[in-house]
Amino acid sequence: MPQNLRELPKFRDGLSYLYVEHCKIEQDSKAIAIFDRFGKTPVPCANLSLLFLGPGTSITHSAIQSLARNGCLVCWLGEHGVRFYALGTGETRSAKKIIHQAKLVSDKELRTEVVRRMYMLRFKESLSPDLTIKQMRGMEGARMRKIYKDAAEAAGLEWKGRKYNPTKWDEGDPLNRALSIANSCLYGLCHAAIVSAGYSPALGFIHTGQQLSFVFDIGDLYKGEIIIPLVFQMVAESPFNLEQRVRIACRDLFYQTHLIERILPDIDILLDFSRSDDKNADSIPSLLSDLKIDAGEAVAGDIWDPDEGLIKGGINYEKLEKLEKLEKLERSD
Numbered sequence: 001m002p003q004n005l006r007e008l009p010k011f012r013d014g015l016s017y018l019y020v021e022h023c024k025i026e027q028d029s030k031a032i033a034i035f036d037r038f039g040k041t042p043v044p045c046a047n048l049s050l051l052f053l054g055p056g057t058s059i060t061h062s063a064i065q066s067l068a069r070n071g072c073l074v075c076w077l078g079e080h081g082v083r084f085y086a087l088g089t090g091e092t093r094s095a096k097k098i099i100h101q102a103k104l105v106s107d108k109e110l111r112t113e114v115v116r117r118m119y120m121l122r123f124k125e126s127l128s129p130d131l132t133i134k135q136m137r138g139m140e141g142a143r144m145r146k147i148y149k150d151a152a153e154a155a156g157l158e159w160k161g162r163k164y165n166p167t168k169w170d171e172g173d174p175l176n177r178a179l180s181i182a183n184s185c186l187y188g189l190c191h192a193a194i195v196s197a198g199y200s201p202a203l204g205f206i207h208t209g210q211q212l213s214f215v216f217d218i219g220d221l222y223k224g225e226i227i228i229p230l231v232f233q234m235v236a237e238s239p240f241n242l243e244q245r246v247r248i249a250c251r252d253l254f255y256q257t258h259l260i261e262r263i264l265p266d267i268d269i270l271l272d273f274s275r276s277d278d279k280n281a282d283s284i285p286s287l288l289s290d291l292k293i294d295a296g297e298a299v300a301g302d303i304w305d306p307d308e309g310l311i312k313g314g315i316n317y318e319k320l321e322k323l324e325k326l327e328k329l330e331r332s333d
Contacts, residue, residue, distance in 0.1 A: 016189055016254040018043065019247050021054030027062035048072045049260065050192040073192040077184070097198040100273055101214075105203045114205045117270050121221055147224040154229070155236035174239040178231045178246050183219070185250040186227055190218040193263040218267060226257060
């Protein structure tokens with residue numbers, strides 16, 4: 001486990017994701033290795049952001065430990081990669097951002113401001129302050145219909161509308177199946193970014209009521225720009241072997257568009273985190289730095305008091321002493 005936040009890899013510098021199925025994953029030195037019918041494939045996980053585990057996959061305890069230590073989110077998916085079952089933990093241990101997110105989502109006026117910024121980012125233009133949320137939703141619906149129509153015309157395909165039934169997967173047309181696969185890849189990457197930064201995937205602003213509501217909020221920022229044109233192009237080329245082809249194409253396009261570098265800065269802008277962080281720096285006097293919190297389990301965090309604010313919480317002093325010695329050595333250098 002890194003002992004200094006400067007040693008933690010930045011999410012924006014990582015690889016987007018890797019999808020595997022029908023294989024066994026084991027620890028390999030400080031990384032992992034995938035064993036399947038093709039043999040052994042070593043995978044350096046230090047900069048891997050997200051590992052999708054599809055059907056027929058088994059993974060050892062030590063492999064999960066290596067992935068967790070390197071801040072790689074692990075997601076267990078169902079057949080075709082469109083069913084979500086479970087996930088591991090994120091990289092940060094600080095609750096600062098999720099507290100800020102909870103404050104915004106719990107206040108009607110603040111939440112409305114975030115929703116407005118989300119729609120402005122989708123439209124790539126300013127919106128009149130007189131517009132209601134309902135009107136903005138209507139504009140978004142019209143925008144998406146146009147995006148689907150334009151993508152269909154460009155690919156020479158007929159578009160009959162978005163229809164998705166996970167219980168009757170094979171009955172869906174190639175376009176809808178490919179869209180579902182691509183969306184799962186996009187949402188997975190957004191999910192990894194959200195938990196990596198310490199936000200909650202459940203506290204959505206436009207979407208609400210699900211454990212992935214905020215994931216849908218963020219994923220929808222990029223769907224019209226990245227996913228839809230790609231999917232229509234892939235289906236136009238061939239309707240066969242869509243699952244694998246779409247996943248690989250998504251991974252390549254995420255890299256080409258530098259999507260992984262955009263997600264967290266966009267979230268911070270949407271939630272106005274930087275300004276809030278500066279404004280509240282003195283009013284929330286954290287007794288333990290994020291450095292010590294993210295360095296491991298040395299600290300339990302602060303304790304809330306209605307009169308005194310934050311007070312010193314339980315501390316593992318033996319581990320904390322080691323961290324403080326490390327900081328002194330760094331200052332002396």
